[in-house]
Amino acid sequence: MVKVTFRFENGEAVEAFATSGEDLLEVARMANVAIDAPCSGNGSCGKCRVKLLGGNLESVQTRHISDEEYAEGWRLACCSKVTEDVEVEVPDIASAYRSRMKVADLSSPEEIAIFEHTKQDVEEAGIRLENDMDILNVVMDEPTLDDTMPDNERLMRAIKKLTGCRQAHLPYTVLRRMAAVLRESKFDVQCVIRRSKDGERIFVYDIYPKDAQVVAGGLAVDIGTTTVSALLIDMLTGKVLGKASSGNGQIRYGADVINRIIESTKPGGAKRLQDAVIKETINPLIAQMCRATGVKQEHIYRMCVAGNTTMNHLFAGVDADPIRMEPYIPTFFKTNSLYASDLGIDINPDAHIIVAPNIGSYVGGDITAGTLVSTIWNRPEFSLFVDLGTNGELVFGNSDFMMSCACSAGPAFEGGDISCGMRATDGAIEACTIDRDTMEPTFQVVGGQKPIGLCGSGIIDVISELFTTGIINPKGKFVREGERIHRDKYGMGSYVLAFAGDAGADRDVEITEVDIDNFIRAKGAIFSAIRTMLASLDFDVSMIENVYVAGGIGSGINMRNAVNIGMFPDIPQEKFHYIGNSSLAGAYTMLLSNEAEKKTYEVASNMTYLELSAVPGYMDEFVAACFIPHTDTTLFPSVNQDQE
Numbered sequence: 059m060v061k062v063t064f065r066f067e068n069g070e071a072v073e074a075f076a077t078s079g080e081d082l083l084e085v086a087r088m089a090n091v092a093i094d095a096p097c098s099g100n101g102s103c104g105k106c107r108v109k110l111l112g113g114n115l116e117s118v119q120t121r122h123i124s125d126e127e128y129a130e131g132w133r134l135a136c137c138s139k140v141t142e143d144v145e146v147e148v149p150d151i152a153s154a155y156r157s158r159m160k161v162a163d164l165s166s167p168e169e170i171a172i173f174e175h176t177k178q179d180v181e182e183a184g185i186r187l188e189n190d191m192d193i194l195n196v197v198m199d200e201p202t203l204d205d206t207m208p209d210n211e212r213l214m215r216a217i218k219k220l221t222g223c224r225q226a227h228l229p230y231t232v233l234r235r236m237a238a239v240l241r242e243s244k245f246d247v248q249c250v251i252r253r254s255k256d257g258e259r260i261f262v263y264d265i266y267p268k269d270a271q272v273v274a275g276g277l278a279v280d281i282g283t284t285t286v287s288a289l290l291i292d293m294l295t296g297k298v299l300g301k302a303s304s305g306n307g308q309i310r311y312g313a314d315v316i317n318r319i320i321e322s323t324k325p326g327g328a329k330r331l332q333d334a335v336i337k338e339t340i341n342p343l344i345a346q347m348c349r350a351t352g353v354k355q356e357h358i359y360r361m362c363v364a365g366n367t368t369m370n371h372l373f374a375g376v377d378a379d380p381i382r383m384e385p386y387i388p389t390f391f392k393t394n395s396l397y398a399s400d401l402g403i404d405i406n407p408d409a410h411i412i413v414a415p416n417i418g419s420y421v422g423g424d425i426t427a428g429t430l431v432s433t434i435w436n437r438p439e440f441s442l443f444v445d446l447g448t449n450g451e452l453v454f455g456n457s458d459f460m461m462s463c464a465c466s467a468g469p470a471f472e473g474g475d476i477s478c479g480m481r482a483t484d485g486a487i488e489a490c491t492i493d494r495d496t497m498e499p500t501f502q503v504v505g506g507q508k509p510i511g512l513c514g515s516g517i518i519d520v521i522s523e524l525f526t527t528g529i530i531n532p533k534g535k536f537v538r539e540g541e542r543i544h545r546d547k548y549g550m551g552s553y554v555l556a557f558a559g560d561a562g563a564d565r566d567v568e569i570t571e572v573d574i575d576n577f578i579r580a581k582g583a584i585f586s587a588i589r590t591m592l593a594s595l596d597f598d599v600s601m602i603e604n605v606y607v608a609g610g611i612g613s614g615i616n617m618r619n620a621v622n623i624g625m626f627p628d629i630p631q632e633k634f635h636y637i638g639n640s641s642l643a644g645a646y647t648m649l650l651s652n653e654a655e656k657k658t659y660e661v662a663s664n665m666t667y668l669e670l671s672a673v674p675g676y677m678d679e680f681v682a683a684c685f686i687p688h689t690d691t692t693l694f695p696s697v698n699q700d701q702e
Contacts, residue, residue, distance in 0.1 A: 062075070073089075081139060082138040092305075093106050101120055107123075186651065188653070191360065194220060213240070228262050247266060279364070283309075283449070288301070307339040357406065358406055359409050361398065364422075368381055370423060392415035414658060427647075427658060432608075435460060442588065442604070442606070443608070444588075450464065450584045461591060467580040628687075
């Protein structure tokens with residue numbers, strides 16, 4: 059056995075033991091050390107970089123590590139085997155999974171406005187924002203020698219008399235603490251309850267003394283392949299109490315759902331992936347929000363989850379392997395059988411977990427939840443809803459019909475497959491312009507600090523600017539030279555946005571030709587999916603009246619730049635609307651409103667799913683779109699005009 063010490067820049071260290079010859083990345087995974095590995099260890103992404111501090115590793119030098127970096131001790135964890143006691147540093151760079159958890163400042167009007175706007179849109183569509191939870195004040199006669207009714211019957215009788223229901227159910231968690239609470243408050247208590255649809259049955263979540271400060275909390279969670287976001291709300295008022303986001307702990311098992319599914323089929327894999335998203339990601343988010351707001355975790359009585367089909371299966375600990383195997387049949391599209399105690403969620407154990415319904419193997423609850431809040435199902439005009447994530451999902455239609463499809467865009471929109479890519483957290487360049495003559499960049503950084511990487515919206519801006527200023531050609535290759543253009547020994551070019559001395563990292567923040575090529579494929583997947591879906595309906599882009607773009611890729615997408623690179627159709631700019639994280643907004647709405655939950659199931663059941671891989675012309679469309687803006691430039695007349 060050999061000892062492996064993983065050291066972090068903040069001074070923390072984790073020790074693990076391994077057998078000689080074991081893969082360093084696997085050792086890190088078994089020790090719960092999060093090393094970014096979007097390709098799941100096949101050596102193609104170059105992101106699992108570690109720095110050798112002591113001892114030695116049996117390492118293969120790949121194209122991702124230069125001679126200078128190799129001499130400095132940099133290695134790829136997936137290409138390194140442990141042969142002796144060794145100490146390595148895991149860099150706290152922006153592209154690594156160890157990006158910080160972000161707890162939002164809800165004093166910011168922008169944070170609140172997103173969800174207030176969502177509520178307004180949904181209410182205008184005719185959905186009441188009401189739910190079946192309530193807090194009852196229940197007063198009982200105290201027991202005497204002449205009145206020896208047991209506590210549970212006394213409480214149930216009082217609730218029935220107060221509400222007119224026929225049945226009241228007390229779970230074990232309430233039964234266990236009931237005697238003490240009743241006597242402490244002299245049988246004058248508050249009960250957090252849930253009513254059945256017909257009002258005939260009451261479920262009692264909790265019991266408190268009369269004067270206790272009680273919050274009926276709810277939790278909305280968007281489980282993205284790369285990022286997990288959550289809201290803590292007051293179920294009675296709809297007020298957002300807390301908001302937080304973090305990297306999905308599963309990312310060390312691969313950036314895409316296929317790698318995650320493959321990992322889940324290994325011995326203990328399903329449990330590891332479930333623990334990564336629940337114990338390492340969701341539970342810490344809950345704890346952070348509760349600390350920030352003063353709400354106790356056991357006072358969260360309901361949870362709504364929106365995620366893609368694979369994320370929902372891995373979250374529930376359900377076999378996801380059939381999703382990737384023809385004929386691509388998941389275990390469930392919808393389920394109402396999950397409770398917090400089943401999955402180890404650190405909230406009230408009797409909390410019911412609502413799962414936004416999936417509609418296909420690769421179109422999940424995040425899209426049905428997003429479609430709900432986009433309200434395209436309530437509009438007569440034809441609208442396109444696009445969610446930019448690791449998978450690109452689209453919905454097209456109106457109040458008469460809706461069609462959906464999914465394309466494998468890869469993790470580029472969230473910073474994956476990009477050498478300096480990162481989530482939209484502090485240090486990310488989220489907007490950029492480049493001077494045509496000097497090639498000098500001007501950029502906006504999340505948090506206002508030194509730049510350490512690029513998030514999705516920043517990548518779109520940079521590639522658009524590089525193209526419109528003539529620095530790269532339509533194939534994404536560098537055709538101009540200058541101080542900010544670097545070339546490696548193979549002649550591959552890169553553009554430096556921030557030199558190491560001006561950046562918040564220990565190396566240049568730059569975008570390479572390989573990065574640009576990866577992003578061109580991602581944007582090509584989106585545009586070709588739009589064209590293919592419209593063609594299947596015998597429509598064209600001129601019939602699109604509104605485009606609703608969702609995804610947490612930055613503060614907002616510059617739609618002009620997205621059109622410039624050929625990601626979206628060349629239609630008038632006023633038709634585009636960026637609606638942020640619609641999956642989280644949809645989960646929030648479903649949590650708050652029983653009618654919204656019901657409507658989401660209705661939307662899902664009425665949506666037609668198009669399997670792009672079964673459409674003969676899709677690959678031809680995709681290949682044609684892997685060009686800036688497109689091989690058919692007549693599709694982008696405004697871009698051609700700008701280039702002239």
